Amino acid sequence: MSSSINPRTYDPVPARRVAFLGLGVMGYPMAGHLASAGHTVTVYNRTATKSEAWCAEFKGVATVKHAKTPREAAQGADIVFCCVGNDDDLRSVVLGADGAFAGMQQGAVFVDHTTASAAVARELYGAARTLGLQFIDAPVSGGQAGAQNGQLTVMCGGDAAAFDAVRPTAMAFSRAFTRIGDSGAGQLAKMVNQICIAGLVQGLSEAIAFGQHAGLDMPLVLDVIGKGAAQSWQMDNRGKTMVEGRFDFGFAVDWMRKDLGLVLDEAKRNGARLPVTALVDQFYADVQRAGGNRWDTSSLITRLAPKKD
Template identity: 75%
Template structure:
């Protein structure tokens, strides 16, 4: 059974580690400092960790193993399965330095398989693993308003939830190890289809000569309403694609979804097509545009700007 928690209960945790200071991890770790926690960070590029310490305080460590020394909870947010394994496993990895009974919380959007693998690796060491991918993008990380989907055991989840609440509006235990990653895949599948449909709708309306700002205002009050329409519709019309979650990252996520679908037998025809469309955006030079840039692709195909 899933459990949704938005608790603001007191948090007894005082010392934590955060591994990975990308566009998501950097502000997330900052929220922990603002909450009064003692934070040690690690980043593959040491200069980024030094920059974070100069801005927020705390400490930087040279390896994940050093960073987690004495930490009551360990958090991570890196790029993919291989990045995650590189900071967790091995003689300089986090598991080598974590004290028994410590919980490792992974915010990376990765495969369900690696979550299960690392959860299984943690158990003989007396450690606990929670896969906890997030939704809300860079803006959600900066504002502390992420939605977090978790996989793991209920006892470990209960220990980490109050700390997660420092940068989340909702934290949900979906199921056992890997369930958080599977829920994030569901999220990305839904988002991909919505963004493509919204792109087609806006492009169609523009070519039909409609006042699309007015049209979106009208239909945004009806059955077509969505977060994407309300938050990206106007910027899509304006050709602004600088909202943080890059096409490169979305293609990585959709690749994870498509790989999982091959294993579980789910048909993802629309997702596969939209993944190809994002490939077109990359080839057209929009790799670092945000995911709403699917409309840019349509305009390019139509001969527009």
């Protein structure tokens, strides 16, 4: 088993020919789980050396190769998975003469794991249908650790038949792969997820900072209240590192601000009022100004923690 993914048991499913576009901190291990589950995988990455490194790592696990363009990667694939940065990155690997849609065979399914706007999901869903293809928006939650462990939670929007066709294959890197509704519903569900996280992290930051100002043994306090109603994933996985002031890991502040920008734009369209989310977004801007662009999102506490002597 490769060092970039952690061992897990894969359910037996028919081997498929798949492509994976985008080998970042999420895509690299996700594609690795597909190979380790026995699928034939062709990868594409904008920086070709990353594709070459991935193939070198997984060549002993399954049939793997890398392609020079998204179109080349998508040729002959039953399913094309993708995980890139934002709406524009997504369009660049999907559309145009070298885009994935130009290489996909009739009936093939494009599954997009990028956290992007619901609008671009619906746009590409429509473009796919015109070409006789299928498109599923499928943003993920679980972070880099979830990708490495093959334990991502995936929220999907799109046609039920296409979803059913890809789900068994996608379970190679998922703990849950769920259809939320029609095209765009996956992205909207991810926005709900990010709203929850923003509020939780700010609340946890204030709680820890309060306890530190009060002179409490905060690791002990977190152990105690973590057994009660205050328990959360953020407390379990980030509480003690927040106390220690360690943030050089995890989901970067830059990424969270990108996601919250999508949330706030969508709220303007649908009329939702998000006062806490908007405020936390500005708090993250403070962290960026302090040089914390690549710090984990739990670094919100840096605005509040007592100054060390």
